[in-house]
Amino acid sequence: MMINKLIYTCITASLALGAYAQKSDGTTKSLVNAERSFAERAAKQGVKTAFLDFSAADALVFRPNPVNAKTFYAGQEDSKNLSWSPVYARVSKSGDWGFTTGTYVMGGAEKTYGDYLSVWKAVNDKWELALDLGTSHNKPLNRGKEDFVEPANFYKPKFINNKQIAAGNEIILTTEKTLNATLKSYNAAAFSGFLTEDARLLFPGNEPIIGKNNIMAFYNGMVSKISLKTTKADRALGGDLAYTYGVATIDYKADLRESFNYVFIYERQADHNWSIIAQVFTPAER
Known part of the structure; x- marks a missing residue:
C-alpha cells in the first residue's frame, strides 16, 4: 500500500x-x-x-x-x-x-x-x-x-465569433496572395516591400540571416524566381501577429528548381499593413 x-x-x-x-x-x-x-x-x-x-x-x-x-x-x-x-x-x-x-x-x-x-x-x-x-x-x-x-500591452477581444476569426485569417491570406502576385512580377525583389527591417530568414545550408538588407542580398544573389502556394493562415486574436504555411517553388540562378515547405510570421505595422518578421524554408518531399 x-x-x-x-x-x-x-x-x-x-x-x-x-x-x-x-x-x-x-x-x-x-x-x-x-x-x-x-x-x-x-x-x-x-x-x-x-x-x-x-x-x-x-x-x-x-x-x-x-x-x-x-x-x-x-x-x-x-x-x-x-x-x-x-x-x-x-x-x-x-x-x-x-x-x-x-x-x-x-x-x-x-x-x-x-x-x-x-x-x-x-x-x-x-x-x-x-x-x-x-x-x-x-x-x-x-x-x-x-x-x-514581451508584448507591449495586453489586448484580447471580449466577444469574437468564428466568422470574425475567419475574416481576420482571410486578411492574411489576401496579403500573401498580394505577395505572390508581386513575386510573379518582380521575382525575389518583391520581398523588399514585405519584410521588416529586423526580419530573419532560416534557409537550408545557412545560419540565420538577420536584417532586411542581408535577406535581400541573399535572395538577389541566389534566387531567380519564387512562387508560393499557401495552405493555411492563422491570426492571433490580438490582431498583431499571424502566420502562414505552404509550399514554395524556387528557381535558382544556377538553373535549378527546388520545392520547400515554408512558414512565414507576419506582424501588423503602425500603418495597419502586414509585414514578415520571420521566414523559414525546409525542403519538401514531392
Whole structure:
C-alpha cells in the first residue's frame, strides 16, 4: 500500500510539474520557459516523450512534409540525441499564441546542426506546440544573441465569433496572395516591400540571416524566381501577429528548381499593413 501511494505521489507530482512548466500567463517569458522545459524533457526522457507531452492534438511537424505531431512521434523510437535552445521569441498581445526560434544539435556518429522555428498556442492557460520545423547547416560559428520580446500591452477581444476569426485569417491570406502576385512580377525583389527591417530568414545550408538588407542580398544573389502556394493562415486574436504555411517553388540562378515547405510570421505595422518578421524554408518531399 505504501509503495503504491509513493508511486501515485510521484506520478501526480510529475504531471503537476509538467503542467506548471507549460503554464501560460500571456508573457514571452512564460513561452521561453515552456520551450526550455520542452527541451529539458527531451534530454531527460526522450524526444518522442517530449513531443507527445508538449504537442497540441492538431500540432504539425514538418518531417519533411507536414504531419500530425502525435501521429508521427507515436511511431518513432525514443532517443535523447536532440537538444535545442531558444534565442528569439515573441508572443501576441492577446497571449493566445507566440513563436520561438533557436539552435539545435542532433547527436549520433556525426552531429547535425541547425535552427528551428516553433509556433505555440495557449490552451487552457498552458502552452502547447502547434507547429515545428527547422533547417540544417554547418556547425555555427557564433550562437545567436537572445532576444525575447514581451508584448507591449495586453489586448484580447471580449466577444469574437468564428466568422470574425475567419475574416481576420482571410486578411492574411489576401496579403500573401498580394505577395505572390508581386513575386510573379518582380521575382525575389518583391520581398523588399514585405519584410521588416529586423526580419530573419532560416534557409537550408545557412545560419540565420538577420536584417532586411542581408535577406535581400541573399535572395538577389541566389534566387531567380519564387512562387508560393499557401495552405493555411492563422491570426492571433490580438490582431498583431499571424502566420502562414505552404509550399514554395524556387528557381535558382544556377538553373535549378527546388520545392520547400515554408512558414512565414507576419506582424501588423503602425500603418495597419502586414509585414514578415520571420521566414523559414525546409525542403519538401514531392
